[in-house]
Amino acid sequence: MHTDLVAALDIGGTKIAGxxxxxxxxxxVRAQRPTPARDDGDTVMRAVQEVLAELTASPLWGCATAxxxxxAGPVDASAGTVSPVNVPGWRDFPLVARVRAAAGNLPVELxxxxxxxxxxxxxxxxARGHDNALCMVVSTGVGGGLVLGGRLHPGPTGNAGHIGHISVDLDGDLCPCGSHGCVERIASGPNIARRALENGWRPGPDGDTSAAAVAAAARSGDPVAVASFERAxxxxxxxxxATATLVEIDIAVIGGxxxxxxxxxxxxxxxxxxxxATLSFVRHLTVAPAQMGTDAGLVGAAAAALAKRTDPAAAGV
Structure with missing residues (x-):
């Protein structure tokens, strides 16, 4: 008997995992579908329902409590809606209500x-064992989240810790979000690659212009590739x-x-x-690579559901 069983969904622009x-x-138990990101909202929701249908068909489903x-965001946990940038068919989409209906009215945490x-x-x-942490995802975009006082701190809408849209260059490039000089506009994978290409880096015979290719070039000493990573x-x-100075984190974990x-x-x-990080209370901040890999989204969604279930006053672990 699994008394601590929850269902988890990890929804992105490429795949919907459950x-x-x-x-x-x-x-x-696992289930997965590709995200029909270019289709209308109901088509995307059907893919979510197919994933949930696979999970509900499992003999273990009866033990699931949440x-x-x-x-992918932005999300609005207070309204139960999502508007993922990379899923145009979902704008203020009532995902929580639709998932609750498909999951037999179990409580849902977004x-x-x-x-x-x-x-x-x-x-x-x-970040295990750290009561105050920032975790970042640096890939196509730059996202993040906070643990404060030993608990996940999602904020009222579920977006707290979104470090990608802190401005770090006041006169910097316009970011798609509308601001200037955002972390994401400088440090995301596509922007690392764009900057390297603009400054004269050229890909190898395979034509690969990804940030991973720039990283490989930097490892072999290409000065333009090195400079693009240094800027990121x-x-x-x-x-x-800035985050450490504001809320006193002691570790920053970087994944993606x-x-x-x-x-x-x-x-x-x-x-x-x-x-x-020059002030005395942020000088001992450590930076570490993430450890959780591709299952992080699922495990984290489960953690939030478990924490909400065991302590309804807290949306945290």
Missing amino acids: ALVDGHGRIL VGIGS IGDGVAITAAEHWQGA AQALAAGIA GVGKAGDVLFEPLRKALSTY
Whole structure:
């Protein structure tokens, strides 16, 4: 008998993943569909319902006590709606109500995907044992979440910790969000690659112009590739230091595709952090790579559902 079983959904622009997860963070049942991101909202919802139908067909479903959803954002947990940038068919889409109906009226907890990954890293990964942490996802975009006082801190709408849209360059490029010089506009994978190309980096014979290809070039000493990663590291350091100064975190965990670049990112990041995190209470801040990998969204959504269930006053782990 699984007394601590919850359902989890991880909804992004590429895939909709679902799982039944136990109280130790173990995934017992999985289901997945591609996200029909270019289709209308009801078509996207049908893919979610198919994932849930697979989960409800499991003999373990009867033990599930709640559903946690980590969704690409922005989300509005207070309204139960989502408007993912990369799923245009969903604008103020009533995802919580629709999932609740498809899941037999179980309680549903909605958080943003950055917050979900934070919950996973705090429960099982690199932020385990830290009461005050920032976890970041640096990939196509830059997202994040906060743990404060030992609890996940999603904020009223589920978006707290969205570090990608802190401005770190007042006269910087216009960001698609409407602001200027955002962390995401400098440090995301596509922007690392764009900057390298603009400054004269050229891909190899395979024509790969991804941030991973820029990272490989940086590892082999290409000065333009190195400089693009150093600029990204500087933006991340400024955002992390600002966050640490504001809420006193002691660790920043970095995941996502760009986080996998290793020393090419982390060495200049740690160096830049020492120039931004200068006050006594932020000087001991550590930076670490994420540990949870591709299941982080599911495990984090489950963590949020478990925490809400055991302590209805807290949306945290």
